[in-house]
Amino acid sequence: MRYALQRLGQFILVFLVVTFLVMVITRIGSKDPARDLAGGLVAQEQVDEVRELYRLDEPFVVQYGNWIKNLVTLDFGYSYAQNQSVNDMMKQRLLPSFFIGIWAIFIGLLLAVPTAIYSAYRRDGAFDKTMSTTSFAFLSMPPIVIAVLLSFFIGVKLRWFPVDSNYVALWDNPWQHFRNFILPSFTLGLGLSAVWTRLLRADLINTLQSDFIMLARAKGMSPRRILWVHALRASALSLITSIAIQMGGLIGGAVVAEQFFAMPGIGDRLVFAIQQNDLLVVQAITALLAIVVVAVNLLVDLFYAVIDPRIRHARAIK
């Protein structure tokens, strides 16, 4: 419990630093932040009103404190450029991005786990060598390149799936949801699966040499059960850590994939908001991304401690 609180404190600190830096960055080169917030070409009275509302004439730290105070009550402010409250905008845009991320992780795991298990089982065999080369190639493939290739061969040539995606909720129409999400999710999932295949294979090869695997084999347990249950469980820890480490890259890739496939998600909105100088939207979205990254890392750390008592106690003794 003490460990959990310690980690939580650390992550709150990281979150505060990140959001503060983002606020500083959004003010770089701005002549009058109030005018940017008010949406550019508007009457002076309106600009002054916005200045008053967001306390833009006060020192920087006060502005930040004000923003944090509103954040706690989940009030991200109002986007004058879009004539919409930032909360409503987030509500609309959150689900598409959420689904892209979830499906990408799902596809990544679906491809990586069986490949890694078989590669580790028949180490240095033909399959292992082929997959090792393939995954290395995929590691070197930027998201835009994967997106172009997928959209060209599968979207344009084969016409299996639409190149321009629309957001369809899973619960409204599962088939259309699947059709629209498959290309953007594969774009990100392929890269992830390459990372995880290599990681899990290396970890499994280590695990397969441990004594408990030998014991299981000596008891006459089937190789399938040993691989999928015993070895995979032991190696799952490093896989879960990697999911947390990949979160940053995943979000970055999602920004590109959303733009590419015209998915109306949060990354797509962020790019537009930056172009429009829509500062509150920029701050809100980056804060949200920071929360996601930080929260996933925190969850993984805590999960680790729950699973492995050694970590919990090592910290407590310190």
Add this chain to the structure above:
Amino acid sequence: MSAITKKRDWPTVLAAAWLIGLTILAFTADYLPFIRGYAESSPEGIGFSKGPFTSFLLGSDQLGRDVFARCIYGAQISLRIALFSIIIGTVVGGTLGMVAGFFGKASDRAISAFTDVMLAFPPIVIAILVTGRFDALRKNSEAFSWLSRTWSITFVLSILAIAPLARIVRAQTLSISQREFVLAARSLGARNGRVLVREILPNLVPAMVSVIFTGVAVLLIAEGGLAFLGYSIELPTPTWGRLIAENRNFIREAWWGTIMPCVMLFATVLSFNVLGDRIARRFDIREAAL
């Protein structure tokens, strides 16, 4: 006898050949008759959207510009930006890493906190945010009128390169400073500065070279992503990312305009990764330190 003869490592040879060839082409592009001029517009104005291996090696785009020539000019810019950024990143990140790893204590805590924050955040988001603000800075203030997109992208990419480099150099410095030869140098009365420069720095070189290679690959990817999102250098200079983004709308009529720069980008990133990987393996650098 047979134990001594080595099998040639073809991936490394190919990767090195590709990079050397590409660099030579890119930096002599202005003097090569089959590249120069072709990037601008079609000769005789006939070659609109011609396929590859016709009169154009890799085809021509919808304005009759030779895709191969544009790709080579794109390589010039993309490689230059990536190399400049990695140099800045290595100098700053390497210094920070060495300081953190060698002196430890407060400096280590501060620098590690900085790298943690930097690594916690999606790099491409930082990149578009900062580049977007630099545009505003240039527009609104006289003092920064020199801050062209080329500069701001180089600068942003260097910032992105600092944190990973600092982290790996810190880990390497930590392990090297425990070794006997450092102790030996100390017992001979060497001061901190001398130990850092004469004992530790030379031993960091293999790790740094390996990270520089993979780092260039990451920066090329980031540059491509930035250009795709509309943050590329000033028109009409091509970069790989811009070529991919621009010609994407014509993919149905002229796929080569988009696919060819993709292939170039992929081959280059792959080559850098192969070389980085080989160097890391040769010097037994643990990936876990990343």
